[in-house]
Amino acid sequence: MSDRVSLTIIGAGVVGCAIAYKLSSKFEDIVVVEKNSKVTAENQSSRNSGVIHSGIYYPPDRGKLKAQLCMPGNEQLYEFCKEFNVPHAQTGKLVVAAKEQELDYLEDTMRIARENKVPGAKLLSAEEAQKMEPNIRCLKAGYFPTSGIVEPTQLIHKLYSLAANAGVFFLTGTEVVGVKPLTDGFEIHTISGSQKEIFESDLVINAAGLYSDKIARMVNPDSPYDILPIRGEAAKFFKNKRADIHHAGMNIYPTPYAIYPNGKKADVPFAEYKKLFTEKKVLKTVGVHLTPTFDLINNEYQIGNLVTIGPATQRVDERENFSENLLPPEHYLEFVKSFFPNLTLEDISLHQAGVQAKLVQQYDWVIQPDEKFPRCIQLIGIDSPGLTSCLAIADYVKELVESI
Ligand SMILES: Cc1cc2nc3c(=O)[nH]c(=O)nc-3n(C[C@H](O)[C@H](O)[C@H](O)COP(=O)(O)OP(=O)(O)OC[C@H]3O[C@@H](n4cnc5c(N)ncnc54)[C@H](O)[C@@H]3O)c2cc1C
DSSP states (O other), rough: OOOOEEEEEEEESSSHHHHHHHHHHTTTTTEEEEEEEESSSSSSSSSSEEEEESSSSSSGGGHHHHHHHHHHHHHHHHHHHHTTTTOOOOOOOOEOOSSTHHHHHOOOOOOHHHHHTTTTEEEHHHHHHHSSSSTOOSSEEETTTOOEEHHHHHHHHHHHHHHHHTTOEEEEEOEEEEEEETTEEEEEEEEOOOOOOOHHHHHHEEGGGGGGGHHHHHHTTTTTOOEEEEEEEEEEEEEEGGGGGGOOOEEEOOOOOOOOTTTTOOOHHHHHHHHHHHHHSSSSEEEEEEEEEEEEEEEEEEEEEEEEEEOOOOOOOOSSSSSSSOOHHHHHHHHHHHTTTTTGGGGGGEEEEEEEESSSSSSSSSEOOOOOOOEEEEEEOOOTHHHHHHHHHHHHHHHHHHHH
């Protein structure tokens, strides 16, 4: 590697890899620096629900980026997965209101879907929803046919290999520990094992996920953004165990709700939720849901017998603690029993945990040139639907880079 490169991307999660892939035709010397020893390792991108979102959770009045990039991301992701043989399925999704109080939350979800022009969004009666998923119980449901699932590690690996084959250089097992602005670029300080290196870069893209706030401050100490790590744990059950827990294969979600910082549900009417949310006393979550999941069967990723239940979310201090203090199966049952009543404690086993990079200061993502050093594009707080939107985010970043 030379002492100066055109572009350095910090972080090889799905977003860093998608940006590397999209920009590989524009620059001959791109370096991606990743602190993990491989690209599909411990990060948000490898530990998530794998849901391809349709765009129903992101009200345009609360920030334009999620609303603007989720739907084009959804469309591009299906095309990409088809073209490059990445395991995926357009399963469709039901958002179910199981109690009277949840009907207002459902109406709000339908409103956002209408505002974002989510294709095919439809309100269903209980009977219509149960024709699709016979074991659910609800009063009404929203149906969103463009929702689906993708196998996240296969997606990252494909983006990585396309970028690497196009000449992008991946420095894995290497941590960025300093970014010093120069008059015409940046000096990048790295550590790999005990080896320290310094090289220069004309441009920098911060795609460091859970550490994106820290990288932002290495570039510009006045950067105002902070990451709030939110752990999302998942459990699983095997749908073929009994006919009454058989799952026909859709994404099944409750209506979105609010949780307090300790992970407890704010079981309140919609008007009260809006008040708590405005006062920043609660976080909005898509809720503990059922997702068909890819499994490695005879060396091939297939949708098998496994259904994931999650994420059970709570605020945590550590950004990378994936194993300790896992929530018990009772927690999952509590959240899904109203709409999936036949599941029992014995059916549930624990599955995995991930940590999401939420922004403290705002609901929407930050994707913009740094205010003081605009040759650095900052991507801070890329939480859900970052997986769905990765290719659209990469297009957006490409436009920003072209405008420098
Ligand atoms: C539990 C959970 C469920 C989710 N479900 C969904 C879903 O269903 N659908 C959806 O669309 N999205 C979902 N998301 C969100 C999605 O996973 C993220 O938005 C997306 O993966 C963000 O990708 P990223 O590349 O920005 O970050 P990451 O995947 O976190 O990658 C950032 C990378 O930067 C590296 N890095 C950090 N600091 C440094 C440094 N100093 N030097 C070098 N490298 C560094 C890290 O090691 C990491 O590999 C979920 C997330 C979680 C946690």
